[in-house]
Amino acid sequence: MKSTYVENEKELAAVHATAMVKNGMIVGLGSGSTSAYMIKELGENVKKGLAITGVPSSKKTAQLAQEVGIPIITLEEAGFLDINIDGADEFDTEFRLIKGGGGALLREKILADNSRFNVIIADSSKQVSKLGAYKLPLEAIPFATANIIKKLTGMHLKPMLRQTNGETYKTDENNFIVDIDISDIRDLEKLNRNLLHIPGVVETGLFLESTDIIIMGKRDKIVVFNAKESS
Ligand SMILES: O=C[C@H](O)[C@H](O)[C@H](O)COP(=O)(O)O
Numbered sequence: 001m002k003s004t005y006v007e008n009e010k011e012l013a014a015v016h017a018t019a020m021v022k023n024g025m026i027v028g029l030g031s032g033s034t035s036a037y038m039i040k041e042l043g044e045n046v047k048k049g050l051a052i053t054g055v056p057s058s059k060k061t062a063q064l065a066q067e068v069g070i071p072i073i074t075l076e077e078a079g080f081l082d083i084n085i086d087g088a089d090e091f092d093t094e095f096r097l098i099k100g101g102g103g104a105l106l107r108e109k110i111l112a113d114n115s116r117f118n119v120i121i122a123d124s125s126k127q128v129s130k131l132g133a134y135k136l137p138l139e140a141i142p143f144a145t146a147n148i149i150k151k152l153t154g155m156h157l158k159p160m161l162r163q164t165n166g167e168t169y170k171t172d173e174n175n176f177i178v179d180i181d182i183s184d185i186r187d188l189e190k191l192n193r194n195l196l197h198i199p200g201v202v203e204t205g206l207f208l209e210s211t212d213i214i215i216m217g218k219r220d221k222i223v224v225f226n227a228k229e230s231s
Contacts (some may be wrong), residue, residue, distance in 0.1 A: 009123035009217025014038035029109040031104035043068025084115035100137030100205030135179035144200025157194025
């Protein structure tokens with residue numbers, strides 16, 4: 001069970017971010033517990049008259065959005081998103097993220113890539129000076145996963161095939177997740193390129209360039225990091 005203050009920080013950041021969602025917008029809806037706060041708040045705003053459409057990044061998020069009354073459409077129907085709001089497992093001072101703790105990294109990265117503006121919402125435990133205390137998730141196709149794991153072992157990345165309740169975890173796209181240890185890696189851009197070169201690795205949870213703003217809850221305050229202001 002997470003401490004109450006972490007939950008408060010998540011909710012603070014999530015609610016703050018919803019103020020950026022205006023009438024008529026198409027909104028990318030992230031996955032995970034922080035995004036769930038954002039989706040519930042947006043649902044409240046929809047009940048009060050906010051006219052938006054959501055594009056969910058996972059089946060779980062789609063279900064929650066429907067439960068709280070946010071009309072949802074597919075990415076194909078949307079074409080492009082006005083804003084995308086999502087959580088993160090870690091972020092550093094260069095606006096780089098590890099995502100995919102909940103297994104939704106592939107659709108999340110596609111939404112981030114198809115959005116005009118990307119907002120990350122997080123509690124303060126997600127802020128790190130160096131990415132990698134959290135394991136980096138990779139999405140891999142089942143046919144290739146055993147051999148991918150051998151390659152990753154050879155790269156000293158300590159791969160672990162993700163399991164839940166004794167079964168191999170499957171993503172919404174019916175792929176597997178392999179979690180790797182990147183704590184010793186210095187050049188994340190190079191690592192990401194190398195990982196994506198392995199046939200059968202569909203995507204990585206490294207989000208290196210997509211983030212515009214990070215909204216972080218810190219105790220009872222909000223801290224906003226703006227990528228434009230820092231570059
Ligand atoms: O796959 C899951 C997503 O990338 C989440 O955004 C990430 O794991 C953060 O989740 P939470 O808000 O529950 O910490």
